[in-house]
């Protein structure tokens with residue numbers, strides 16, 4: 001191996017040291033530090049008009065803090081170098097990227113206007129829709145749905161319409177008399193459309209986003225187990241594909257936590273014609289169901305059932 005002379009060493013090290021000093025300086029110019037984290041592994045990267053040499057900074061720069069972390073100051077530009085392990089300032093694991101949340105208004109500009117939340121994870125996955133407040137006096141449904149508007153999902157898309165019938169909620173009534181029952185206004189055949197501007201927009205969301213699973217949160221006045229005319233504590237699903245096995249799983253998990261048999265959930269089928277769950281299940285192939293609590297229980301217990309059931313669904317889809 002040939003021994004380098006001192007002159008050769010100087011020719012080699014002076015430009016290298018100069019570039020380390022220059023690039024380190026550029027990284028601390030205000031404005032270079034940006035939110036987010038970028039990986040600079042073995043590729044020449046331009047960022048904020050700063051050229052960062054791949055071998056000097058073959059590491060992660062944490063722009064959340066604005067500090068360069070675990071900078072790999074290699075002494076040579078050896079192209080066979082593999083990136084050193086990624087480290088954080090405090091050696092904590094990198095935080096998972098947060099999902100994007102977008103808010104839209106359905107039936108915008110009308111007195112039925114209501115909000116739709118679109119939560120998109122960074123990883124692809126199923127699309128789940130949660131709807132509350134189709135009936136304005138079913139408080140637990142919309143209170144539970146509201147808990148999902150900022151929900152952190154790890155894959156797929158979560159759509160939430162927490163207060164579908166905002167006017168009826170404001171009015172503390174099941175329906176708005178002049179409008180009629182919103183849960184009878186969705187299509188009743190593959191060719192028909194929904195009856196009102198708002199229900200057409202809600203149905204369009206189900207179609208446009210190709211919803212895979214739909215949970216519609218409702219309440220009923222009595223326990224189905226004691227009074228078969230009422231649907232309190234039931235899951236009413238549209239029987240298609242594998243919907244039944246998933247909803248039975250949800251039902252069994254929830255029932256394990258319920259002491260009194262009257263309060264245990266029963267699986268029923270065929271959401272009523274004209275309901276959102278029926279139309280979505282029958283005409284759009286969505287796995288859909290209505291989740292009904294019983295208003296004889298405390299509000300917090302009812303909300304808890306809805307939230308638990310939605311969480312179980314998301315868990316079964318590996319979304320939370």
Ligand SMILES: [Zn+2]
Pocket residue numbers: 134135138218219
């Ligand atoms: Zn209802």
